[in-house]
Structure formats: structure tokens, C-alpha cells
Amino acid sequence: MKRFRKISRTHFMLGNHAIVEGAIAAGCRYFAGYPITPASEISEIMSRRMPEVGGRFIQMEDEMGSIFSVIGASLAGAKAMTATASAGFNYMQEGIGLAVTIEAPCVIVDVPRTRQDIQPTEADIMQMKWGASGDYEIICLVASSVQEAFDLTIEAFNFAEQYRNPVVLISEANISHMRGRVEISEQNKIKLVNRKPAKGPPEEYLPFRAGENGVPAMSRFGEGFRVLYTHNPHDERGHILDVESDPNGYEKFYDRICGKITRDADKIARFETRFLDDADLAIVSYGTESTSALESVIRARSEGIKAAYVKLTTVWPVPEKLLKEVTEKVKKIIVPEMNMGKYVNEIRRISCGEAHVVPLCKNNGKMHSPDEILERIRSESR
Amino acid sequence: MKPHPNVKFLRKGVLPHKFCLGCGCGQVLNYLLYAMQELNLDMNKVVLLGGVGCNSRIPVYLNADAIHGTHGRTLALATGIRLTNPELKVIVITGDGDCFSIGTNHFVQAARRNLDVTVILINNGIFGMTGGQAAPTTPIGSRTSTSPRGSVENVFDMCKLAEAAGATYVSRWTTAHNRSAIRSIKKGIEHKGFSFVEIVSQCPTYFGRYVLKISTEKPLEHLL
Numbered sequence: 022m023k024r025f026r027k028i029s030r031t032h033f034m035l036g037n038h039a040i041v042e043g044a045i046a047a048g049c050r051y052f053a054g055y056p057i058t059p060a061s062e063i064s065e066i067m068s069r070r071m072p073e074v075g076g077r078f079i080q081m082e083d084e085m086g087s088i089f090s091v092i093g094a095s096l097a098g099a100k101a102m103t104a105t106a107s108a109g110f111n112y113m114q115e116g117i118g119l120a121v122t123i124e125a126p127c128v129i130v131d132v133p134r135t136r137q138d139i140q141p142t143e144a145d146i147m148q149m150k151w152g153a154s155g156d157y158e159i160i161c162l163v164a165s166s167v168q169e170a171f172d173l174t175i176e177a178f179n180f181a182e183q184y185r186n187p188v189v190l191i192s193e194a195n196i197s198h199m200r201g202r203v204e205i206s207e208q209n210k211i212k213l214v215n216r217k218p219a220k221g222p223p224e225e226y227l228p229f230r231a232g233e234n235g236v237p238a239m240s241r242f243g244e245g246f247r248v249l250y251t252h253n254p255h256d257e258r259g260h261i262l263d264v265e266s267d268p269n270g271y272e273k274f275y276d277r278i279c280g281k282i283t284r285d286a287d288k289i290a291r292f293e294t295r296f297l298d299d300a301d302l303a304i305v306s307y308g309t310e311s312t313s314a315l316e317s318v319i320r321a322r323s324e325g326i327k328a329a330y331v332k333l334t335t336v337w338p339v340p341e342k343l344l345k346e347v348t349e350k351v352k353k354i355i356v357p358e359m360n361m362g363k364y365v366n367e368i369r370r371i372s373c374g375e376a377h378v379v380p381l382c383k384n385n386g387k388m389h390s391p392d393e394i395l396e397r398i399r400s401e402s403r
Numbered sequence: 404m405k406p407h408p409n410v411k412f413l414r415k416g417v418l419p420h421k422f423c424l425g426c427g428c429g430q431v432l433n434y435l436l437y438a439m440q441e442l443n444l445d446m447n448k449v450v451l452l453g454g455v456g457c458n459s460r461i462p463v464y465l466n467a468d469a470i471h472g473t474h475g476r477t478l479a480l481a482t483g484i485r486l487t488n489p490e491l492k493v494i495v496i497t498g499d500g501d502c503f504s505i506g507t508n509h510f511v512q513a514a515r516r517n518l519d520v521t522v523i524l525i526n527n528g529i530f531g532m533t534g535g536q537a538a539p540t541t542p543i544g545s546r547t548s549t550s551p552r553g554s555v556e557n558v559f560d561m562c563k564l565a566e567a568a569g570a571t572y573v574s575r576w577t578t579a580h581n582r583s584a585i586r587s588i589k590k591g592i593e594h595k596g597f598s599f600v601e602i603v604s605q606c607p608t609y610f611g612r613y614v615l616k617i618s619t620e621k622p623l624e625h626l627l
Contacts, residue, residue, distance in 0.1 A: 051487055077486045081479065082512040089476040089509075093483025096470070097450075097491070101483065119473045242468045242484060243491050245447040249414065249463060252472025260417060261463065261471075 029207045036167045036197040037062035040130055041070055043174025044102050046211050050076035051094035051101035053087040058139050059194045060132040063104035084109040088116030095125040098241035100178055104130035107145050117187050118153035123250040126181035126216055134194040140386025141194040143308060144360040149189050150337040156275045158282035160289055161189040161337035163308040167201030179214035184281055185236050193308050219246055227257040235281035282338055290340035293332040296322060300329030302353045302402055305368055307333040309388050310357045317394035326402045339367050348372040353401050357381040357389045409436040414466040427578040427604030431525050432461050438588040449492045450484055452477040457532045458498035458525035475506025478513040481520045493520040499540040500530045503559050514568035514597045521591045521598045527606035535609030545614040565599040572598035
């Protein structure tokens with residue numbers, strides 16, 4: 022890492038390396054991981070970088086070990102992260118369920134990939150939100166370039182700390198294994214968010230009382246607040262709810278842990294639109310597909326087709342306000358995805374028949390080329 | 404009336420506990436209180452971890468930072484806590500199903516690393532909370548709700564496993580050996596490195612009913 026001694030400059034960097042530097046810039050000081058291609062470089066680089074910045078690195082026995090030790094580190098006061106790929110993300114669902122319930126901020130990097138050939142895929146896009154048991158909300162961001170891999174890792178930590186919720190960052194296999202230009206600004210110019218600390222006498226502290234925006238202030242283990250974190254639904258004191266004696270307790274609990282995210286969905290929504298004002302047709306995409314989508318939209322415009330480009334960076338919670346606006350403006354929406362057609366159904370749900378929503382599916386480990394999307398734009402606009 | 408000197412270790416507002424009549428978990432909770440009292444532990448620097456199972460509810464009743472409720476993952480949680488803040492005393496309270504059925508790998512790996520935590524295992528030889536199913540600790544031939552013709556599998560010797568994995572303090576008592584169990588818990592908490600205290604316990608409700616076929620009045624007899 023010696024050649025990167027001065028971090029704040031322009032680099033030509035591996036996607037996975039950009040994620041590590043983003044995490045360190047965000048204040049991550051605990052990393053636990055388990056080897057899996059194509060996320061392994063994150064562990065490898067972390068194992069060198071964490072000791073350099075006074076953090077802790079550990080290679081755990083499996084992905085469950087990784088996510089649970091990250092939760093432990095988070096409750097002990099560290100900003101903590103783990104990284105895995107599709108199959109490893111399956112195992113982490115259990116930990117995500119706990120982190121959501123006890124409101125432990127943490128970041129999980131997923132590098133979705135196909136089996137066998139380790140190609141990029143978007144087949145896991147629904148699992149990010151619907152994988153664990155119980156009612157919950159998740160924040161999920163998708164990077165579409167190496168620069169974004171850096172920027173969004175910081176954003177992921179900020180959201181995790183602000184909302185006391187696990188945040189998933191998707192860096193598809195081709196972003197993680199791509200080398201690209203990354204500009205890293207001076208540390209003091211990077212905006213960081215930290216969890217709101219618990220204050221006051223411990224005997225008066227209610228660890229799960231909704232604070233600002235429904236998010237409770239958080240103590241660290243060992244500060245004397247003596248908090249009980251239970252996976253079971255709990256009241257403001259953290260005590261396990263008894264549905265017999267408090268019939269509304271469960272609803273109040275789930276309403277708070279889900280509501281703090283859903284109420285702020287528009288603030289969490291990160292997206293980019295181009296040529297939307299006069300468009301008849303829009304391409305809605307996320308992740309690497311958006312690079313082809315942009316190229317195809319620019320070419321379609323040069324042919325006189327009024328196409329628009331909509332890129333979703335936040336995929337969960339669904340940016341409903343933006344998508345509603347898009348469906349009202351255009352007649353047709355094409356959704357290119359590297360799967361058999363998944364996120365397109367969220368857009369159909371929001372469109373409610375206002376615009377005709379067309380899936381453009383491909384699941385062979387390759388992203389759509391601009392030509393493929395352009396061809397579809399031409400046929401749909403005829 | 405003067406309160407019992409150990410009451411200060413109990414969390415306010417969570418009692419009465421949910422353990423069955425004659426269950427060993429209440430005894431182990433009591434042993435733990437005595438160990439804390441005798442060691443004069445600073446409860447602000449203690450983190451208690453429980454997974455899922457009857458035994459894993461013990462941290463709910465103790466007045467310290469605690470996590471409760473994920474089956475078998477306590478030692479992974481302990482790893483993150485211990486590495487982030489080495490000042491904390493991390494005590495894991497677990498059962499034979501929690502630690503040696505679903506959580507075996509985390510246990511073995513934490514022992515291999517000689518992670519500085521104390522594991523107190525309450526071994527009642529059966530899955531109690533879920534209704535008396537066979538566990539990896541159920542004696543061969545025992546009839547349980549999932550081994551109606553008698554369990555045919557070999558039994559885990561967890562102290563041997565802990566020792567082989569690299570635990571640096573290993574001890575085994577039963578709930579019938581109260582002073583010895585308390586002494587071992589104290590040694591375990593004070594030990595620097597991975598310490599493992601197994602307390603063989605009774606489950607009158609299920610082990611007693613299915614395996615011993617005895618009433619709940621004499622729960623401790625089979626241990627002696």
C-alpha cells in the first residue's frame with residue numbers, strides 16, 4: 022500500500038480497492054470477511070489497510086460469523102463492514118434480521134455474480150430487501166462505476182449511522198473487478214455522519230425511544246447504559262414484548278423500525294435523470310446496465326427518438342416519487358436488467374398502467390450492449 | 404427488609420423469569436450472581452450474550468449490556484465486541500443445542516483463536532424450549548419427541564471438544580455441585596483466554612418426562 026501513501030489524489034484503482042478506501046474514509050475501523058470470489062480483494066486489501074488506520078481485521082469462519090461479528094463490533098462502538106458475493110449473502114440474511122431488529126448500524130458489500138463463471142448479474146436484486154424473516158426495511162445502493170464504488174461506500178456508512186440500520190452496497194462483479202479513475206478528496210472535505218450518542222443518566226435512558234426521525238440515540242457497550250438488545254420485538258426499554266399484556270406493542274415496534282426508513286424514502290433516494298423533460302420513452306436502469314443505457318439513449322436522441330435516461334442509485338427503498346413522476350411523463354418505460362425480470366415489477370407496481378412498462382431481460386453473465394438497448398428503443402418507439 | 408445483596412445484578416422490570424419448576428437454569432443464574440458478587444465485577448464493563456433456548460434467556464435477567472436471541476451465533480458476536488473493546492468482560496451463556504448443534508463451528512473457531520471470553524454452557528441433554536427433541540448431547544437409547552424408538556447417535560463430549568479446539572480453561576460440574584460450579588465460573592471469568600465451564604443441568608419438564616420418566620419432584624437425583 023506504500024504507493025498509496027497519499028490517499029487524497031486521483032487514482033487508477035480496482036473497484037474493490039475503491040470500496041476499501043471509501044470505507045476507511047467513512048470511518049470504518051472493523052472489517053470481518055470470509056473469502057469468496059469476486060469480493061475477496063476487499064478482504065485482502067482490508068487485512069493490510071485496517072492495521073494501518075488503527076482498525077481491526079478478522080477473517081471469520083463463515084459469512085454468518087462475519088456478519089455477527091460486525092454487529093458485535095457495531096454495538097461496541099465501531100463503524101463496521103463486511104463484504105461477500107451472492108452465495109455468501111444468502112448466509113448473511115440471519116444477521117441482517119438481527120441488525121435490523123436491534124438497530125445496529127453496519128454496511129454489507131455484496132458483489133453479485135453468477136455461479137460457475139463469476140460474471141455480473143442482477144438476479145439477487147430482490148433478495149437485498151426480502152431475504153430475512155420478519156418485517157423490515159433495508160437501504161440498498163448500487164454502484165455503476167469505480168468512482169461511485171468509492172463515493173457510495175461513504176454514503177452507505179452515513180445512511181447506516183443516520184438511520185441505525187444495515188445498508189447494503191451492491192458493486193456488481195464487473196465494477197468490483199474493473200480498474201477505473203477514482204478521485205479521492207481531502208479527508209476534511211468528506212461529509213461524515215455519526216450515530217447520535219446516548220446522553221444523560223443511564224437509569225433514565227430508553228435505548229429504543231424514537232428520537233429525531235424515529236431513530237433512537239445509541240450507547241456503546243461498556244458506557245454504563247446496560248442495554249438489552251433482543252432479537253424479539255421489544256419496547257422502548259428494550260424489554261421483550263408480551264403480546265398478551267401489550268397487544269399493540271408489536272405494531273408499534275414494527276411501525277417504528279420500518280417507518281424510520283419509509284418516511285424518509287425520498288431523502289434516501291439517489292438517482293440521475295437526463296432528457297426527461299420532453300421524453301416519450303424512458304430507460305430505467307441501475308448498476309452497470311445504466312452505462313449501456315446512457316449510451317443507447319444518447320444514440321436514440323441523435324436519431325430523433327425522444328428517449329430519457331433514468332438511473333437509480335438507491336434501489337431500496339424504491340424511489341417511488343421519482344418513478345411516479347417518470348411514469349406520468351412518458352408513455353413507455355424499458356427496464357434493462359441482468360436477470361429474468363425482477364425490479365421491473367416494482368416499476369410496474371408504481372406505474373399502475375400509466376405507462377407501458379417493458380422488461381428487457383438478459384441472464385447470461387453479460388450486460389446489455391448499447392446496441393441491444395437501442396434496438397429495443399427503436400422497436401418500442403415505432 | 405434488607406434486599407438480597409445479589410439483587411443489584413438483576414435487571415429491573417423483567418422478573419419473574421420464565422424457567423419451569425425445577426429447571427437448572429435458575430440455579431445457574433444464581434451461581435452466576437454469586438460469582439459476580441464474589442468477584443465484585445464492574446457490571447458496566449460486562450457484556451452478556453445469550454442465543455436461543457431456555458438457558459439463553461439468562462442475560463435478559465441480568466443488569467448489564469446484553470444481546471439475546473440469535474440461535475448459535477453468540478461467539479461470532481463476542482468476537483466483534485472483544486476485538487473492538489478489549490476492556491470488556493464478555494460472558495456467553497449458552498446451551499447444548501445453541502452451542503453444540505447450531506453454533507458448533509463458531510465455538511470451535513473461537514476456542515482455536517483463544518478468544519478472551521467466558522462460555523458458560525448449561526447442558527440439559529435435550530432441546531427444552533422447543534418441546535423435548537433429541538440434541539447432540541442426548542444419551543444413546545433415550546426416547547425423546549424426535550427419537551421415539553430411542554436416540555441412536557453418539558454423544559458429544561463438549562469438554563474434550565473444547566480442549567482439542569484450543570480452549571485454555573475447561574471445567575465441568577453439575578447443578579448439584581453449587582460451590583464448585585461457582586468457583587469454576589469465577590476462575591473462568593478471571594482467566595485470560597478462552598474459558599469454558601460446562602454445567603450439566605436438569606430439565607424436569609422434557610428430559611425428566613421423556614428420558615428419565617420421573618416426576619419433577621426429584622430433578623437432581625440423576626445428576627449425582
